[in-house]
Amino acid sequence: MTQPIVIAHRGASGYLPEHTLEAKALAYAMGADYLEQDCVLTRDDVPVVLHDVHIDTVTNVANVFADRARDDGRFYAIDFTVEELKSLRVTERIDHETGKPVFPGRFPAGKSRFEVPTLVEEIEMIQGLNRSTGKNIGIYPEIKAPAWHHEQGKDLSRILLNVLHENGYRTKDDACFVQCFDVEETRRLREDLDCQMQLVQLIGDKKWSRDDAGFDEDYISEEMSKIAEYADGIGPALPHVISGADASGKPMVTPLVAAAHKHGLVVHPYTLRADSMPEWANNFEALLRMCYEDANLDGLFTDFPDRAVQVRNQLMRGDG
Numbered sequence: 001m002t003q004p005i006v007i008a009h010r011g012a013s014g015y016l017p018e019h020t021l022e023a024k025a026l027a028y029a030m031g032a033d034y035l036e037q038d039c040v041l042t043r044d045d046v047p048v049v050l051h052d053v054h055i056d057t058v059t060n061v062a063n064v065f066a067d068r069a070r071d072d073g074r075f076y077a078i079d080f081t082v083e084e085l086k087s088l089r090v091t092e093r094i095d096h097e098t099g100k101p102v103f104p105g106r107f108p109a110g111k112s113r114f115e116v117p118t119l120v121e122e123i124e125m126i127q128g129l130n131r132s133t134g135k136n137i138g139i140y141p142e143i144k145a146p147a148w149h150h151e152q153g154k155d156l157s158r159i160l161l162n163v164l165h166e167n168g169y170r171t172k173d174d175a176c177f178v179q180c181f182d183v184e185e186t187r188r189l190r191e192d193l194d195c196q197m198q199l200v201q202l203i204g205d206k207k208w209s210r211d212d213a214g215f216d217e218d219y220i221s222e223e224m225s226k227i228a229e230y231a232d233g234i235g236p237a238l239p240h241v242i243s244g245a246d247a248s249g250k251p252m253v254t255p256l257v258a259a260a261h262k263h264g265l266v267v268h269p270y271t272l273r274a275d276s277m278p279e280w281a282n283n284f285e286a287l288l289r290m291c292y293e294d295a296n297l298d299g300l301f302t303d304f305p306d307r308a309v310q311v312r313n314q315l316m317r318g319d320g
Helices: 021-029 082-086 119-133 146-151 156-165 183-191 217-227 257-264 284-294 305-317
Strands: 005-006 034-041 047-049 138-143 178-179 198-203 233-236 242-245 251-253 301-302
Touching: 005 021, 005 305, 021 034, 021 119, 034 119, 047 119, 047 156, 119 138, 119 156, 138 156, 146 156, 146 183, 146 233, 156 178, 156 183, 178 183, 183 257, 217 257, 233 257, 242 284, 251 284, 284 305, 301 305
Parallel strands: 005 034, 005 301, 034 138, 138 178, 178 198, 198 233
Antiparallel strands: 034 047, 242 251
16 A cells, blocks of 8 residues: 555644644644645735635634625625735634534634734745754645636736745645646646646536436546546545445445546545544544545545544554
8 A cells, every 4th residue: 555645634624723824833743744725815916825715704804894895795815915814813614604613623713813824924834844854744735716816807826836936846746736626727727827736636516427326437537537638636525435335334435546546646535524524434543544445545635634644654554
């Protein structure tokens, strides 16, 4: 078994508010191989690390800038400068409709002090830790809502690539994966913007057969062939890889990983959470072992990188 990588999903977000420098530092210390950065733009064209284009579910923006909501009642990062975003307090994610924490057992909402980091700040911290520890932990930026950014008159992809290049990430040998859900934009990154780094096509809701029923191996192979024209890997949702478990508890592995590997693509599914597991799973460590051993994944995204690293290392030592 080749050692799969552990990607800290929004940092060690199972323990600290997502996408804060503190969550990334903790994930680094926990042994994650890559740290994820979801990126959106500010009004002054600075990439900041936030999961969404709107910011009201992870900051106190409604209290600080109450008059800055758009007509839909939401607050958007693109309407604020970096300095304004830095004045906000980042908190554990809340549900926009109910105002309650999405994961009530996690870090208490509204406690302590966290802020919105820029992409450059996060890169500087990771590279600084790499220097002081002698490691080479990588970054995994995602281009969020590129079509929406284009509608707002901003080219997030071009700006983000410039930042990566300026900070030493240029080729497939550099510890950086660039990911995006938008197929046209991912292809544009390779073909028009000449991105030479490892590109990952994220996959959201998708049917894996022509008749929308089950997993058709021939159809999946055709889809992987198309993605391999411009990308180096795929990031599917976990149910695309393991669709469930049979009566004996054995995982039902789909043909997706084998097809991706056939076309030279790595597979990094999202997102493994100890506090939000599939209905068919009842033990997080067992779920991790299924991903590593049965599904033959090249890596995975998780909110709990310490536990994913521990299970992975046990299996690599042969004592799992």
